[in-house]
Amino acid sequence: MAASPVQVTGTVLTTRRVDAYHALTVVAPGVADRTRPGHFVGVAVGGPSTSMLTRRAFAIHDVKPDYGGTVELVFTVRGPGTAWLADLRARDTLDLVGPLGRPFPLPRDPCTCVLVGGEYGSASLFALGDALQQRGCRIDFVLGAPSADRVFGALRARRMGETTTLTTEDGSLGMRGKVTDVLAGVIADARADVVYACGPMAMLQGVTAVGVEFDIPVQVAVEEAMACGIGVCMTCVLPVIGDDGVTRMVRACTDGPVFRGERVRFEDVGTIPFDALGAPGGRHA
Amino acid sequence: MAQFFDVTRLGAFVTRSITMAPRAGRPTPRMAETPSGLLNAVGLQGPGVEAFLTQELPWLAERGARTVVSIGGGTVAEYTALARRLADAPGVTAVEVNLSCPNVEDRGRVFARDGSSAAEVVASVRAATRYDVPVIAKLTSDVADIVAVARSCVDGGADALAMINTPVGMSVDVDTMRPSLAAGTGGLSGPAIRPLAVRCVWQVHAALPGVPIIGMGGVTTGRDALEFVLAGACAVAVGSALFHDPYACPRIQRELEELLTERGFDRLADAVGLAHHPPGSGPRGRTDLEESSL
Ligand SMILES: Cc1cc2nc3c(=O)[nH]c(=O)nc-3n(C[C@H](O)[C@H](O)[C@H](O)COP(=O)(O)OP(=O)(O)OC[C@H]3O[C@@H](n4cnc5c(N)ncnc54)[C@H](O)[C@@H]3O)c2cc1C
Numbered sequence: 001m002a003a004s005p006v007q008v009t010g011t012v013l014t015t016r017r018v019d020a021y022h023a024l025t026v027v028a029p030g031v032a033d034r035t036r037p038g039h040f041v042g043v044a045v046g047g048p049s050t051s052m053l054t055r056r057a058f059a060i061h062d063v064k065p066d067y068g069g070t071v072e073l074v075f076t077v078r079g080p081g082t083a084w085l086a087d088l089r090a091r092d093t094l095d096l097v098g099p100l101g102r103p104f105p106l107p108r109d110p111c112t113c114v115l116v117g118g119e120y121g122s123a124s125l126f127a128l129g130d131a132l133q134q135r136g137c138r139i140d141f142v143l144g145a146p147s148a149d150r151v152f153g154a155l156r157a158r159r160m161g162e163t164t165t166l167t168t169e170d171g172s173l174g175m176r177g178k179v180t181d182v183l184a185g186v187i188a189d190a191r192a193d194v195v196y197a198c199g200p201m202a203m204l205q206g207v208t209a210v211g212v213e214f215d216i217p218v219q220v221a222v223e224e225a226m227a228c229g230i231g232v233c234m235t236c237v238l239p240v241i242g243d244d245g246v247t248r249m250v251r252a253c254t255d256g257p258v259f260r261g262e263r264v265r266f267e268d269v270g271t272i273p274f275d276a277l278g279a280p281g282g283r284h285a
Numbered sequence: 286m287a288q289f290f291d292v293t294r295l296g297a298f299v300t301r302s303i304t305m306a307p308r309a310g311r312p313t314p315r316m317a318e319t320p321s322g323l324l325n326a327v328g329l330q331g332p333g334v335e336a337f338l339t340q341e342l343p344w345l346a347e348r349g350a351r352t353v354v355s356i357g358g359g360t361v362a363e364y365t366a367l368a369r370r371l372a373d374a375p376g377v378t379a380v381e382v383n384l385s386c387p388n389v390e391d392r393g394r395v396f397a398r399d400g401s402s403a404a405e406v407v408a409s410v411r412a413a414t415r416y417d418v419p420v421i422a423k424l425t426s427d428v429a430d431i432v433a434v435a436r437s438c439v440d441g442g443a444d445a446l447a448m449i450n451t452p453v454g455m456s457v458d459v460d461t462m463r464p465s466l467a468a469g470t471g472g473l474s475g476p477a478i479r480p481l482a483v484r485c486v487w488q489v490h491a492a493l494p495g496v497p498i499i500g501m502g503g504v505t506t507g508r509d510a511l512e513f514v515l516a517g518a519c520a521v522a523v524g525s526a527l528f529h530d531p532y533a534c535p536r537i538q539r540e541l542e543e544l545l546t547e548r549g550f551d552r553l554a555d556a557v558g559l560a561h562h563p564p565g566s567g568p569r570g571r572t573d574l575e576e577s578s579l
């Protein structure tokens with residue numbers, strides 16, 4: 001279930017660089033105590049008189065009880081919004097709405113889970129790993145990125161995971177290649193029951209395909225461009241197959257960002273599949 | 286929105302436009318941020334009127350929201366059918382006719398661009414709607430003469446006018462060298478269009494001073510809302526501001542009340558259209574509280 005989100009004006013506690021990424025810890029009571037692994041926040045960027053109207057979505061990397069509750073975000077500079085965030089310093093304020101979205105569902109009974117992270121996608125996997133270990137699950141990590149400086153959290157993964165496999169496309173860390181090249185081996189060795197994945201869409205698609213081969217469930221956290229993050233604007237949709245077998249254009253922000261991988265029609269993301277509910281000229285129209 | 290504040294405090298909640306059949310909308314990306322604004326091409330995604338009536342409307346009614354149901358169609362017949370379908374549904378405070386939909390019988394030209402087809406839609410919706418439920422015509426600024434379209438809608442039976450719907454805009458991503466939106470063009474909203482919207486409200490209020498106007502387009506603060514009121518709106522709606530601040534509606538409402546008190550107004554009605562008149566002349570217009578769009 002989605003926790004009810006709140007808006008808070010948080011205070012930046014610390015900022016740091018982690019390889020290619022920026023990490024920002026913000027005092028945000030109310031957000032922190034409701035956060036479950038997989039939740040994200042909507043961050044207002046640019047200050048009070050900004051011309052940037054939409055909030056930016058970031059996965060919540062870490063939650064700590066200090067100062068009434070802090071959340072940590074890990075991000076890469078992509079455009080003006082993230083550039084503004086990267087310039088924040090301790091004691092600056094930051095306007096957050098969260099926690100948003102549906103968190104990762106956790107297994108009822110102890111089982112073996114492989115956690116797959118691509119680039120900053122691994123940021124949301126460590127809180128998940130903690131929660132899984134508290135339930136007696138075994139966890140194994142597979143983290144990958146184009147290059148070593150963009151693999152996030154390798155050390156922490158090594159400390160937490162039963163095994164940790166790293167991949168880089170340029171071979172600068174771990175195995176040369178992509179996470180999907182090594183995933184089948186990791187699943188087989190660990191006799192994994194579940195896969196959790198967060199990262200670029202193409203990676204999620206590949207991970208889901210591997211999960212399907214092994215006939216084990218894959219939970220993916222998707223990234224779609226969002227304008228509101230709270231379910232009112234319908235800009236963040238992607239085609240997902242429902243329990244009734246019907247494909248609907250569902251909102252990544254409130255129906256996700258976590259979905260069953262095999263339910264997401266990755267090859268049709270960015271289109272309206274002809275058989276989706278309400279598609280132009282489709283059979284349900 | 287109900288998770289952020291008490292919706293009963295809003296003057297009304299305007300739904301996104303409801304269509305007859307379920308609609309999947311346009312492909313993504315559907316959104317591109319622009320300076321002080323937002324381009325969107327959602328394409329009226331929604332579950333269709335039946336699901337709306339069985340699921341969403343009762344949900345809104347349960348929460349005590351006064352609901353203005355926006356309707357969208359491709360033909361006059363579709364608008365009429367929608368209005369008929371809503372006529373016996375409990376909990377419809379008003380019907381808003383979104384005239385910015387392509388008219389499939391007129392090579393896709395939107396109804397709101399042509400006074401006579403807009404009036405035809407309004408008249409048939411008016412005839413199909415219960416007498417005590419107001420019909421609001423929603424206009425676009427993308428016309429040569431908004432006053433002419435407004436007048437046609439009023440002649441067609443519109444009880445009030447809402448303006449403005451999003452003017453059509455476009456942006457090109459210079460990195461991918463492709464349009465930013467999958468649909469190519471999209472509707473521009475947010476503070477970027479406020480001057481355009483205020484101009485429309487001003488012109489229509491000047492020409493049709495007795496017609497209630499719901500003003501919208503880039504309202505983010507109480508001051509923005511007051512600007513619309515002074516230009517001639519008797520109610521103000523808020524859309525894109527919610528993307529930045531989910532509490533925008535109660536905040537804007539509070540700010541507007543404070544501004545009115547500071548300026549010595551007892552009632553919002555006394556400020557409506559005041560910018561048209563030299564200081565001291567009489568007020569006019571019907572009063573409403575705020576609305577939230579989307
Ligand atoms: C659920 C979710 C979790 C995310 N978690 C992280 C994270 O942990 N770390 C991280 O670095 N990034 C994350 N992102 C991506 C992040 O939101 C974008 O990088 C950021 O919005 C870019 O803003 P900008 O102004 O720098 O870039 P611009 O490209 O200038 O952004 C312009 C507009 O596009 C939207 N936008 C552009 N790209 C994206 C995108 N990929 N996803 C969503 N919105 C986009 C922005 O919100 C903004 O409205 C996440 C996105 C989602 C949806």
Ligand SMILES: Cc1cc2nc3c(=O)[nH]c(=O)nc-3n(C[C@H](O)[C@H](O)[C@H](O)COP(=O)(O)O)c2cc1C
Nearest residue numbers: 301302325383449450474475502503523524525578
């Ligand atoms: C994402 C989005 C979806 C919208 N959907 C509708 C709609 O379904 N029907 C409609 O009449 N107007 C729709 N609008 C237009 C708004 O109701 C409003 O007229 C416009 O956005 C200007 O107000 P704003 O600047 O406060 O958003 C939409 C606007 C946005 C941004």
Ligand code: FES
Nearest residue numbers: 228229233234253
């Ligand atoms: S981002 Fe607005 S509905 Fe998902």
